[in-house]
Amino acid sequence: GTDQPPVVIIGSGLAGYSLARELRKRDASLPLMMITADDGASYSKPLLSTGFTKGKAADELAQADCGAMAEQLTMEIRTHTRVTGIDPDAHEIRIGGERLRYRQLVLAWGADVIRLPDPVSGNPAVCSINDLEDYRQFRRHLGGHRRVIVLGAGLIGCEYANDLRNGGYDVTVVAPSGQVMPGLLPEAAASAVQAALEAEGVTFHLGVAADEVVGETGSVQVRLNDGAMLQGDIVVSAVGLRPRTRLALDAGLKVNQGIVTDRLMATSAPDVYALGDCAEVEGHVLMYVMPLMASARALAATLTGAPAPVQWGGMPVMVKTPCCxxxxxxxxxxxxxxxxxxxxxxxxxxxxxxxxxxxxxxxxxxxxxxxxxxxxxxxxxxxx
Ligand code: FAD
Structure with missing residues (x-):
């Protein structure tokens, strides 16, 4: 009937919007609702680390605002609304004191940035950039300053380093690992990327960690655990991401590194699914676009009555370091x-x-x- 509760998607990132699109391809009238903590703008997150190379401000990276998306996908989108709890037995989510019924629920609420201890991450000159709003604030914060210290030499740290260097900034990278992108690249490939970034003018301090950040934007000092002190204007922390799992844990869902799902993206609770950076699909946490697209297609089939286990082939990860x-x-x-x-x-x-x-x-x-x-x-x- 028309009073049937909607399929509710939590999150308006690539996972949430990809699923909504795939659902609409299959069913134009399925009651659908999206709830998001941010402003609901549709954007491609990988472009965040290309903004300086391409000269794009935050607003230029947004592809469509939530009004346009709501119309295009014929669904209600509640923005700036943070879900605070899930009650799978009642088929309800909580938003503060409000309760909202769902037919099926899709958790597409992404991953949190890992914070370093307070002596580092507690300093307001230390920024992390994991969504469009972070990016907007970072650019505002950066202003006319030139010297950027990047903490972390993973995929995202290296991409920001290359992008900021292309934007004309002085870039120093600090990381405790002995090579860039440990865990992702074998030593030879890592040393090629590092050499290419160094040839562009990026400075590396590998094998050391940042213990403390003192001062403020425009004049920060980063104290390393080998006693050295780096001088900069602003710090970008890119030390990793962790699937958001707390609300799922609180609701009694099975959680490991991410929210545990099977190949139908079904969690351990009936009618609750997880998709994108927050999900661990049969033991795999792959925080990339290609796997989430394949998952969104499969889940749309499942939610419209044709259960389809997701298939993941060999999916190369592309690192956007244009110099290498x-x-x-x-x-x-x-x-x-x-x-x-x-x-x-x-x-x-x-x-x-x-x-x-x-x-x-x-x-x-x-x-x-x-x-x-x-x-x-x-x-x-x-x-x-
Ligand atoms: P997100 O985009 O983080 O969306 C989460 C959504 O949930 C947000 O709308 C948020 O507001 C909402 N939310 C969170 N908590 C709540 C709550 N309690 N209530 C309501 N709403 C909530 N991948 C690639 O494949 N290739 C690349 O080149 C690449 N480059 C990248 C570069 C950078 C700089 C970064 C940071 C990532 C990159 N990735 C790349 C990874 C890729 O962008 C992510 O895997 C993908 O965007 C994750 O989408 P998502 O929808 O799962 O999460």
């Missing part, structure tokens, strides 16, 4: 696997094979990234 682009499928490390590395300057092709010769993963940098399609077809699927 990267394509990588990190392998499941096995006892008998070995890296075969070819390197010419900053062009690296590293293939990870098991003892039978099967390709389990690869990392390509520079000119060699063109081989990503071919190699992606050879690696085993993540979820067959």
């Amino acid at each position: 682009p990267v394509a990588v499928v990190p392998p499941e490390v096995t006892e008998d696997g070995t890296w075969e590395v070819e390197r010419e300057g900053n062009n690296v092709r590293a293939l990870y094979r098991d003892s039978s010769g099967a390709l389990l993963g690869f990392a390509l940098t520079g000119d060699r990234v063109i081989e990503k399609q071919t190699l992606s077809r050879e690696v085993p699927p993540v979820l067959a």
Whole structure:
């Protein structure tokens, strides 16, 4: 009937909007509602680390505001509204004192940035940039300052370093790891990216951690655990992301690193699904666009009566470091696997094979990234 509660999607990121689009392709009249803590603007989050290279302010990165999205997807969108609890038995969510019924609920509420201890992250000169609003504030904060210290040398730290350097800023990267993108890249590929960034003028302090940030925007000092003191104007913290799980835990849902789902994106609670950065699908937490798109398509089928387990093939992660682009499928490390590395300057092709010769993963940098399609077809699927 018409008084049937809607399918409720929590979150207006790429996961929430991709699902809404896929649902509308299948069913034009399904009652649908989105609830989001932010302003509901639709934007492509990967573009956040390309803004200085492309000269785009926050508003230019937004593709459509929530009004346009609500109309296009014929659904109500409640913005600046934070869900505070879930009651799966009652099929209700809580928004402060308000209760709202759902038919099916989709948690697409993303991941939180990891905060460093207060002596570092407590300083207002330390920014993290994980959504459009953060980006807007960072650009405002940055103003005319020039010296940026980036904490973290993972994918996001390296992308911001390259982007800020392209924007003409002085960039220093600090990270406790011995190489850039540990866990994602083998040493040869990491050293190529680092060398290319250094050639652009980025300075690295690897193998050291930031213990304390003192001063304020325009004049900050970052004290490292080897005693050194770096001088800068502003600090970007990019030390990692963690799926948002607290409300799910409170509601008794099964949570591991992310909110645990099966291949239908179903959580341990009836009629509650999880999608995107907050989800752990059969043990995999993949905080990237390609897996969430495939999941959104599958979930739309499931929610419209044609249950479809998600399939994930070999999905290369592209790192947007224009001075040395990267394509990588990190392998499941096995006892008998070995890296075969070819390197010419900053062009690296590293293939990870098991003892039978099967390709389990690869990392390509520079000119060699063109081989990503071919190699992606050879690696085993993540979820067959
Ligand atoms: P989010 O976009 O974080 O959306 C979460 C939504 O939930 C938000 O609308 C938020 O307001 C809302 N929300 C949270 N809590 C609540 C609550 N309690 N109540 C109501 N609403 C709530 N991936 C790639 O594949 N390729 C790339 O090149 C790439 N580059 C990236 C560059 C950067 C700088 C970053 C930060 C990420 C990048 N990623 C990239 C990762 C990719 O952007 C993410 O995997 C993806 O955007 C996650 O989308 P999401 O919808 O799950 O989460």
